[in-house]
Amino acid sequence: MHHSPESYQYFESEQIESNLAAGGADEREIPFVFSGRGGEYFRVWIVNIVLTILTMGIYSAWAKVRNKQYFYGNTTLDGASFSYTADPVKILVGRVVATVLLAAYVLAENLSVIAALVMFLVFLIALPWLVCQSLRFNARYSRYRNVSFEFTGTPWEAAKAFLFWPIAGALTLGILMPFAIQRQQRFMVSHHQYGASPFDFHARPGLYYQIFLAAGAIALVGFLVAGAISTALGAILGVTGVVVSFFLFFVVYVVLGAGVAAAIACQRYKNTTIEHHRFDANWSVISYAAIVLSNTLLTIVTLGMYYPWGKVRLARYKANHTRVFARGSLDTFAERQREKAGSVAEGVSDLFDFDIGL
Numbered sequence: 001m002h003h004s005p006e007s008y009q010y011f012e013s014e015q016i017e018s019n020l021a022a023g024g025a026d027e028r029e030i031p032f033v034f035s036g037r038g039g040e041y042f043r044v045w046i047v048n049i050v051l052t053i054l055t056m057g058i059y060s061a062w063a064k065v066r067n068k069q070y071f072y073g074n075t076t077l078d079g080a081s082f083s084y085t086a087d088p089v090k091i092l093v094g095r096v097v098a099t100v101l102l103a104a105y106v107l108a109e110n111l112s113v114i115a116a117l118v119m120f121l122v123f124l125i126a127l128p129w130l131v132c133q134s135l136r137f138n139a140r141y142s143r144y145r146n147v148s149f150e151f152t153g154t155p156w157e158a159a160k161a162f163l164f165w166p167i168a169g170a171l172t173l174g175i176l177m178p179f180a181i182q183r184q185q186r187f188m189v190s191h192h193q194y195g196a197s198p199f200d201f202h203a204r205p206g207l208y209y210q211i212f213l214a215a216g217a218i219a220l221v222g223f224l225v226a227g228a229i230s231t232a233l234g235a236i237l238g239v240t241g242v243v244v245s246f247f248l249f250f251v252v253y254v255v256l257g258a259g260v261a262a263a264i265a266c267q268r269y270k271n272t273t274i275e276h277h278r279f280d281a282n283w284s285v286i287s288y289a290a291i292v293l294s295n296t297l298l299t300i301v302t303l304g305m306y307y308p309w310g311k312v313r314l315a316r317y318k319a320n321h322t323r324v325f326a327r328g329s330l331d332t333f334a335e336r337q338r339e340k341a342g343s344v345a346e347g348v349s350d351l352f353d354f355d356i357g358l
Contacts, residue, residue: 027325034319036074038309044070045308061092071315077144078330086141086355094137094355128158137355139192145334152198153191161187178208181264189272195337203271211263215256222252251293258292259285269322276327283321291317 048063065088072082101123108115132153139151161184169177182205189201230245262283269281295310324330 027327029323030078030326030330031323032319033076034071034074034312034316035076036070036312036315038312041070041312042308057095058092061088061095064088064091072142075315075319077324078326080145080330080334083143084141085143086137090137091355094134124163128155128162131155131158131162134355135188135191144194145331147195147334147337150193150195151191152193153187157187157191178212179205181212182208185264185268189268194274195334196340197275197337199272199274201268201272203267207267207271208264211260211267215260215263218259219252219256222256223249226252254293254296255289258289261292262288265318275333277330277333278325279322280325281322283318288317 044066048059048066051059052063065084065086068084068086072084075082105116105119105123108119132151132155135153136151139149142149161180165176165180165183169175169180182203185203186201189199192199226245226248229248262285266281266283269279272279291314295306295314298306299310326333
């Protein structure tokens with residue numbers, strides 16, 4: 001589906017509310033629910049690791065499908081769960097392609113600087129197509145109420161979102177980077193659709209500037225405080241002080257990254273609609289960062305064994321703090337999507353129907 005430049009104009013709040021009211025029914029809040037358990041997922045996770053090691057990585061494609069099927073199957077919305085139906089063989093093909101590309105780059109790097117530069121440029125040129133391929137693959141094999149999602153973005157649009165705008169952000173010393181993030185979020189959301197209905201994205205760049213300005217201020221204060229404590233501890237405790245100092249900077253880094261991720265996710269959901277339904281999220285920056293930090297520390301302390309519980313814990317938090325405000329029945333909405341999809345022949349998988357794993 002092609003989106004004209006006009007379709008990307010930002011909606012005023014009155015326009016958005018008018019579109020939502022078109023549903024002709026009272027708005028109903030529907031929460032996402034995640035029912036997975038750490039011990040249950042641990043069995044899936046440990047089997048995946050063992051088989052991946054025994055098959056020298058080949059089973060990793062099947063492991064990815066099992067992981068997604070577990071989390072999709074345990075996530076429900078309005079009483080219906082999601083499903084993931086990808087063929088592991090196609091994921092394996094994508095990983096073989098990625099491995100060949102990596103091997104070619106390493107070989108070129110060993111041959112000469114020019115050869116390495118050429119391979120790097122080839123990768124940059126191919127990157128937009130690879131991004132679209134990965135997003136299209138995962139959308140196509142993700143389903144809700146037996147209706148597939150679709151992705152309609154083009155490599156040129158991906159190049160603007162993931163190459164041109166980030167480069168502009170770097171050249172302006174970060175001034176345009178929040179704008180680049182907004183463009184990437186818009187690209188990913190507005191080019192997805194459920195059945196035949198596209199998602200719309202309404203967030204303005206200003207929201208991302210607010211997030212990054214707040215993050216910059218917190219980072220400045222956090223690293224200054226960590227630096228002052230580190231200097232004092234280094235002078236008093238010596239090597240032990242250095243270790244503690246490293247830990248403090250690590251904590252600030254993890255908390256800051258998690259906080260920014262939570263803030264961006266909230267804006268993505270709050271500004272996404274599909275027909276007369278809208279999404280919302282109330283991920284608390286503090287609570288989300290606390291979960292990410294504790295998960296990270298517990299995973300390190302347990303040498304990775306806590307990872308399944310941490311992943312389930314985070315999935316449950318995301319589901320508990322994300323919801324849909326629907327006008328009318330989602331079952332009826334899904335039925336209409338099935339009818340629309342049925343009127344257009346579903347595309348036949350071609351040679352390039354694989355997941356590159358980006």
